[in-house]
Amino acid sequence: MAKRFGFRKLKKTAFIIATTAFSLISFFNLSSQNEPEVQDEEVSFCLSCHGEETYEISDTVTGEYAKLKMFKELQIDLLKFRQSTHGEFKCTDCHSADFEEFPHPLSAKAEASYLCLDCHGDDEAYASFHFETIEEEYLKSVHATEEGDDFSCWNCHNPHAYKLSDKTPGQLGNRIAENNSVCLDCHGNVNSYYSLIGREKTDLIKSHDWLPNQPLHFSRVRCIDCHAATHDSILVAHMVLPAEDAVKNCVECHSTNSILWGSLYKHQAMTTRNELGFYNGMITNEAYIIGANRNYYLNVISIVIFILVIIGIAIHATLRYIYRHKRNAK
Amino acid sequence: MPNKRIYLYPVWIRLWHTINAILMVLLILSGLSMQYSNPDYPLIRFDLAVKMHNISGILLTVFFLYFLLAIIFNWAGKYYRMPLKEFGDHIFKQVKYYTVGIFRGDKPPFPVNEQRKFNPIQLLSYNAIQFLAIPLVIITGWALLFPETIVLDFFGYSGILLTSLLHVSMGFIISIFLIIHLYFITVGHSVTANLKSIVTGYHEVEEEDTLAARTPESNTTLDKNNKTHTKNPKT
Structure with a gap:
């Protein structure tokens, strides 16, 4: 018990030192404010609670301590x-800045979070991302129309972990898994889904049982490839559709004009050219889609062989007929 | 004119041949529908084609195994043995017959008899199809049915893509074989003679082509399944 008390005391002292140091730095607005070590210090300070599973809080009047669980949503992986x-x-x-107070005041907690466009809107530096179009598309999505203010960018994009997906060759599988995990955080989790939507979630295996090779589809295609409408100017579709409007016609993907070229393979389609004569050759190293991947040369060779066989048979049959006729005439 | 008929195609082989032919047609049509799927002009609707292809492929495997077991237990494997010696020369003779002799009305160099169902070209093509193309198409087909069994990356290329290319290529070769095979129905003593043979089991031959006429002493070694029936000449 005494040992535990000592640890608390040590932690309290560290907390006071850290707070004082941080306040001094902020107060003097030192030129070193932008340097990583200062940022590290502030982040480390916040993460002393938000980076842990639990945190301790003290009553300023009685001096009593309580150990509380840090909710998963508030935890940050440094x-x-x-x-x-x-x-x-x-x-x-x-x-x-009110969050610098500890415990955090309710007013700080009630403040609205920044959304993507608050920083990235009308910014030439980010013009290629088309944030405005993303928002327009999102506002038409079922997430916005059905959930309204209960839903925001942060329901899908964790601001403390978000990074652009790795589009280098060989990373397609990881990219799909990461993207789908965003959807499954709610749609694959009974509690998360219920707390947001207020009803029981659909059984995804059952609702997708019409898909042949279901595990393969789940691991090689993103949810949004069927469940979101694409837009020419943005790389990742944000207009998530109601379930009944999702793609259910096989040939929309399984054909040379596969919709996947405008969604899952859009980046490759924009940055690479067809190789080895494959239709949609950019994906041949990482996937194979029946009906969508066709090799131009093999197509031509097979058609030529087929035509030659038919011509050969026709000539052979005609000659047989003519010679037999001649023989019979003799 | 053929004056004798020999029982060459027992029931088990005719049954297998018929089922195999139906399955092949279904597999080729459904395979083409998937490979060249077109939303505007579907030959067979994609999802139906997938089901049709899967079921037919599974049945083809079952009947292929049946065929293998049947030729082993009926000792029919002898018909598929290719003589290594002079086989090239035999092939040349048969090619010469199909490209020249058949028009002149020459006698086939390797006529059908009780011990020889297939001429050298048939022997080569049937062996290539039955023991190379079909097993390959079956193995790659099952791999595509369970794609998790296929290596993801094969020297930088998708394992599924390479498996599929092999599957489709074998499918194409089998399709070409089927077309030529169908044409060769007509290359008998009459246009419909071969068709009648595979339906009834009896093949019409000329007396002098039979094994009995050529080597009377070998009559004793005839396969017990090969019954011979003399047919009265029509004229």
Whole structure:
């Protein structure tokens, strides 16, 4: 017990030192504020609670401590955060400075979070991402129309871990798995789905039982490839459709004009050219889609062989007929 | 004119041949529908083609195994043995017959008899199809039915893609074989003679072509399934 008390005391002292140091740095607005070590210090300070499974809180009046669970939604993985697109930021770049108070005041918690367009809207530097179109498409999606303000960018994109997907060859499988895990966080989790939607989630295996080779489809295609409408100017479709409007016609993917060229393989389609004479050759190294991948040369060779065989048979049959006729005439 | 008929195609082989022919047609049509799927002009609707192809493929495997067991237990394997010696020369003779002799009305160099169902070209093509193309198409077909068994990456290329290319190529070769095979129905003593043979089991031959006429002493070694029946000449 005494040992535990000592640890608490040590932690309290560390907390006071860290808070004082942080306040001093903020107060003097030192030129070193943008340097990574200062950011690290602030982030590390916040993550001393938000990076843990539990945290301790003290009553300022009685001095009593309580150990509480840090909810999963509020936990941040430092490594994932540092590797993420926004990993260079410090916490108060996006969150209110009021969060520097501990325990956090309710007013800070009630503040609305920044959304993508709050930073990226009308910004030439990010023009190629077409954030405005993404928002337009999102607003037409079933997530926005059905859930309204209960749903935002952050329901799918974790701001503390989000990074652009790895589009290098060989990473397709990982890209699909990562993308689908976003959907499955809610649609594959009874509790998450119920807490957001308020009803029991659909049995995904059952609702997709019409798909031949279901596990293969699940691992080689993203949910959004069938469940979201594509848009020419954005790379990833954001207009998620109601379930009944999802693609259910096999040939929409399994044909040379497969819709997957405008969705899952859009990046490859834009950046690589057909190789080895394959129709849709950009995907031949990573996938095979019946009816969509066809080799031009093999097609030509097979048609030529087929025609030659038919011509050969026709000539042979005609000659047999003519010679037999002549023989009979003799 | 043929004056004798020999029982060459027992019931088990005619049954297998008929079922195999039906399955092949279904597999080729459904395979073409999937490979060249077109939303505007579907030969067979894609999902139906997938089901049809899968079921027919499974049945083809069952009947292929039946064929293998049947030729082993009926000792019919002898018909498929290719003589290594002079086989090239035999092939040349048969090619010469099909390209020249058949028009002149020459006698076939390797007529059918009780011990020889197939001429050298038939022997080569049937062996290639039955023991190479069909097993390959079956193995690759089952692999595509359970794609998780296929290596994902084979020297930088999708294992599924390569398996599929092999499957489709074998399918194409079998289709070409089928077309030529159908044409060769007409290359008998009469246009319909071969068709009648595979339906009734009896093949019409000329007396002098039979084994009995050529080597009377070998009558004793005839396969017990090969019954011979003399047919009265019509004229």
